[in-house]
Amino acid sequence: MLAALWDSPRLRAWAGQALLLFLFVGTLVWLAANTVENLAVRSIRVGFDFLARPANFPISESVVPYSPMDSFAWAYVVGIGNTLMISAMAILSATLLGLLVGLARRARHPMLSGVAGVFVTAVRNTPLIVQLLFWYALVTTALPAPRNALHPLPYIYLSQRGLYLPGIDWSGNGWGFAAGTAGILVAAAMLARRLRRQGRTAPALPAVGAAAAVLALAWITGIGAAASLPELRGFNFSGGMRLSPEFAALMVGLVLYTSVFIGEIIRGGIDAVGRGQWEAGRALGLSERQTLMRIVMPQALRVIIPPLTTQYLSTVKNSTLALAVGFPELGLVIGTVINQTGQALESIAILLAVYLTIGAAVSLLMNWCNARTALVTR
Amino acid sequence: MSWPLGEFPIMTMTTAIPAAAADGPPKRRRTPILQILFGDLLAAGLTVMTGALVLALLPALRWGVLDAVWSTADPGRCGAGGACWAFVAAKIRFILFGVYPADEQWRPLAVIGLVLAMVLVSLPPRHWGRRLLTGWAVAIGAMLALMWGGFAGLPFVSTANWGGLPVTLLLAILSLGLGFPVAVTLALGRRSRVPVPRFLSVLVIETIRGMPLVGLLFISSIMMPLLLPAGWSVDKLGRTLAALTIFAAAYLAEVIRGGLQGVPGGQMEAARALGIPVWKAVWHVVLPQAIQKVIPPLTNTAIVMVKNTSLVLIVGVFDMLSAARTAASDPVWPAPYAESYLFVGAVYFLICFAISLYARWLEGRVQEKDLR
Numbered sequence: 010m011l012a013a014l015w016d017s018p019r020l021r022a023w024a025g026q027a028l029l030l031f032l033f034v035g036t037l038v039w040l041a042a043n044t045v046e047n048l049a050v051r052s053i054r055v056g057f058d059f060l061a062r063p064a065n066f067p068i069s070e071s072v073v074p075y076s077p078m079d080s081f082a083w084a085y086v087v088g089i090g091n092t093l094m095i096s097a098m099a100i101l102s103a104t105l106l107g108l109l110v111g112l113a114r115r116a117r118h119p120m121l122s123g124v125a126g127v128f129v130t131a132v133r134n135t136p137l138i139v140q141l142l143f144w145y146a147l148v149t150t151a152l153p154a155p156r157n158a159l160h161p162l163p164y165i166y167l168s169q170r171g172l173y174l175p176g177i178d179w180s181g182n183g184w185g186f187a188a189g190t191a192g193i194l195v196a197a198a199m200l201a202r203r204l205r206r207q208g209r210t211a212p213a214l215p216a217v218g219a220a221a222a223v224l225a226l227a228w229i230t231g232i233g234a235a236a237s238l239p240e241l242r243g244f245n246f247s248g249g250m251r252l253s254p255e256f257a258a259l260m261v262g263l264v265l266y267t268s269v270f271i272g273e274i275i276r277g278g279i280d281a282v283g284r285g286q287w288e289a290g291r292a293l294g295l296s297e298r299q300t301l302m303r304i305v306m307p308q309a310l311r312v313i314i315p316p317l318t319t320q321y322l323s324t325v326k327n328s329t330l331a332l333a334v335g336f337p338e339l340g341l342v343i344g345t346v347i348n349q350t351g352q353a354l355e356s357i358a359i360l361l362a363v364y365l366t367i368g369a370a371v372s373l374l375m376n377w378c379n380a381r382t383a384l385v386t387r
Numbered sequence: 388m389s390w391p392l393g394e395f396p397i398m399t400m401t402t403a404i405p406a407a408a409a410d411g412p413p414k415r416r417r418t419p420i421l422q423i424l425f426g427d428l429l430a431a432g433l434t435v436m437t438g439a440l441v442l443a444l445l446p447a448l449r450w451g452v453l454d455a456v457w458s459t460a461d462p463g464r465c466g467a468g469g470a471c472w473a474f475v476a477a478k479i480r481f482i483l484f485g486v487y488p489a490d491e492q493w494r495p496l497a498v499i500g501l502v503l504a505m506v507l508v509s510l511p512p513r514h515w516g517r518r519l520l521t522g523w524a525v526a527i528g529a530m531l532a533l534m535w536g537g538f539a540g541l542p543f544v545s546t547a548n549w550g551g552l553p554v555t556l557l558l559a560i561l562s563l564g565l566g567f568p569v570a571v572t573l574a575l576g577r578r579s580r581v582p583v584p585r586f587l588s589v590l591v592i593e594t595i596r597g598m599p600l601v602g603l604l605f606i607s608s609i610m611m612p613l614l615l616p617a618g619w620s621v622d623k624l625g626r627t628l629a630a631l632t633i634f635a636a637a638y639l640a641e642v643i644r645g646g647l648q649g650v651p652g653g654q655m656e657a658a659r660a661l662g663i664p665v666w667k668a669v670w671h672v673v674l675p676q677a678i679q680k681v682i683p684p685l686t687n688t689a690i691v692m693v694k695n696t697s698l699v700l701i702v703g704v705f706d707m708l709s710a711a712r713t714a715a716s717d718p719v720w721p722a723p724y725a726e727s728y729l730f731v732g733a734v735y736f737l738i739c740f741a742i743s744l745y746a747r748w749l750e751g752r753v754q755e756k757d758l759r
Contacts, residue, residue, distance in 0.1 A: 022581055025581075026582070026583035026584070027583075029583050029584055029587065030583050030587075033587055043614055043615055043616050043617075044614055046616075046617070047613045047614075048613065050617065116433070117423070118423065118424070118437075119423060119424075120433075120437045121434075121437050124437050131736065134690070134735070134739035134740045134743065135694070135736050135739070136694040136695070136697040136698075136708075136735055137694070138697050138700065138701075138708065139697060139731055139735060142708075142712070142728050143725060143729065143732065146724030146725045146728060147725055150725065322597075326599035329601040329602065330701075332601065333700065340599070340601050343605070344605070347609060353609045353610060353613070354610070357605060357610065361594075361598060365594070365598070369597075
């Protein structure tokens with residue numbers, strides 16, 4: 010009887026799984042018990058109530074308004090906002106630059122492909138953090154002091170304090186305006202799509218409607234804009250839009266690094282399309298560029314999109330390296346909060362939740378792109 | 388050019404010389420260099436653009452080579468608009484070995500030599516095998532023993548004083564080496580037919596891959612003292628190594644899973660038909676084939692991990708990058724940060740570029756084998 014039980018493969022599989030699950034859960038329980046005990050010994054209180062307390066530390070720059078009087082929760086939001094902004098800007102610019110790099114690598118022009126090859130080899134074989142620190146060192150030591158700022162164009166100043174550009178001062182209900190505009194644009198896009206589905210070609214109608222609606226909204230929310238120009242006052246500039254040295258170093262480093270990998274992905278995708286497709290394009294009398302854009306690229310996209318998704322995700326994750334140059338994205342904010350409050354458990358839980366959510370969102374978006382470009386087979 | 392429809396030469400690639408197909412491969416017509424560079428408007432534009440780009444980089448050359456100070460004992464002579472390579476020369480021992488006691492620095496140097504020797508021995512695929520694996524285990528043990536000391540007259544050096552290149556190399560090698568068996572387990576778990584191991588493997592792999600390495604380093608450096616019982620203490624280097632190992636394991640697992648998927652199902656069925664138990668079949672039949680298939684992508688992961696070791700700077704481990712940063716903050720010298728980072732970047736470049744060349748060579752060999 011027992012021997013029969015022992016020999017039953019199904020029973021053994023079940024027993025093995027139960028044991029594995031028990032071990033896993035047991036380890037978790039053991040770690041949790043240790044943590045509770047250690048926290049009690051160190052008298053650290055666990056809980057998210059610290060989030061409502063004022064943060065009391067400065068954040069040097071942010072896309073959403075922030076002051077040290079704001080709560081810890083808001084400080085996290087500021088960090089998330091900066092992370093999202095940096096990632097989005099880096100991904101967009103790196104994709105464009107990466108496309109150029111990928112095409113340059115494939116070019117028959119020997120100088121161009123040579124320069125692109127050296128660039129790719131140099132950048133992809135050194136760690137991103139070394140590159141970021143290098144750019145930061147370059148920006149802060151090689152650029153002149155504000156007094157002797159580089160002044161290539163009117164109202165553009167480049168110095169150790171960062172890049173000053175003409176900016177726009179907004180007044181009125183900015184948030185309401187931004188949200189309303191986004192809504193109008195989405196509605197207009199949906200309308201345009203619907204019209205196209207019905208076979209009616211009236212591309213101007215949604216665009217005109219949207220423009221009118223945005224203008225009306227601007228009037229309602231009392232939005233006003235005034236140009237703000239940077240000028241040297243004393244030892245620093247005032248007015249205008251400032252891009253800090255940290256931001257500049259981070260963007261240059263992250264974009265160059267990411268573009269190299271995207272370039273290689275795009276090159277690989279183009280190479281994966283059969284040579285016959287090029288020849289067919291030429292035989293049909295299409296120009297080189299038409300063949301690339303109309304025949305090869307749509308097919309290459311199928312190969313490109315999955316690795317590109319991975320690359321975008323790792324760019325979002327790489328943006329945490331901003332803390333090496335002191336740009337206040339989520340990683341730096343979390344590091345500061347842990348230092349200030351000792352609420353490590355909660356902060357790390359937030360970090361995990363945010364990155365896993367961003368990761369899931371990017372995956373979903375790119376899966377949707379993938380489904381759109383995938384070969385339709387029956 | 389018009390072809391009679393029936394005779395369209397599908398196989399020839401250069402349509403210019405159709406008759407050549409009969410007597411051997413067509414001769415490739417060499418385009419004169421001037422025509423390549425200035426043949427049409429696009430080419431000319433590209434030439435001018437690339438030329439301008441290269442010219443724009445000339446000041447960098449001037450800074451790095453022509454105006455650079457190569458050797459001086461007087462830091463004051465640096466900083467006149469050129470790179471200060473004399474600084475790197477003066478601080479090279481600090482950058483490479485960190486705060487390791489000066490009289491004992493032959494030990495980290497020996498460790499670097501040992502790593503190089505082991506890597507050289509491991510290069511030819513015919514050396515791969517159980518003996519090489521044992522060799523690596525012994526060598527790593529010897530390296531750690533050399534670094535620690537405390538025997539045979541070697542003074543003990545605690546990990547707090549380790550630093551520089553040996554730490555970088557040890558972190559990379561150990562994280563990959565320790566991560567590999569974990570990765571194999573995770574990959575097999577993910578491919579398992581029963582739900583519990585599959586679910587657990589997916590959970591672990593995806594959580595770790597979804598997290599930035601910085602986050603993982605935070606967790607290990609801050610949380611590990613909380614997670615473990617009061618008496619157990621792991622030093623900073625050990626905690627960092629744990630984070631890097633788990634990280635490497637998750638990424639390696641995905642590569643190995645790719646290899647497992649590439650092994651035809653018939654292999655397992657054949658082994659089972661011969662009466663070989665499942666686990667033995669996995670160990671002796673499926674895994675060796677799977678790992679052999681993914682050796683080129685594994686070298687890629689190795690490059691990624693070598694580069695990732697530089698992140699330990701963030702949690703305050705004294706690797707080569709931290710050492711260089713600390714060295715550059717010496718007030719005697721005129722803040723030669725750019726030079727220090729260039730030097731460190733060059734060392735990383737040499738390591739990673741060498742690995743990628745090796746990977747390319749291996750891949751070429753695999754393709755040759757496939758063709759035969």
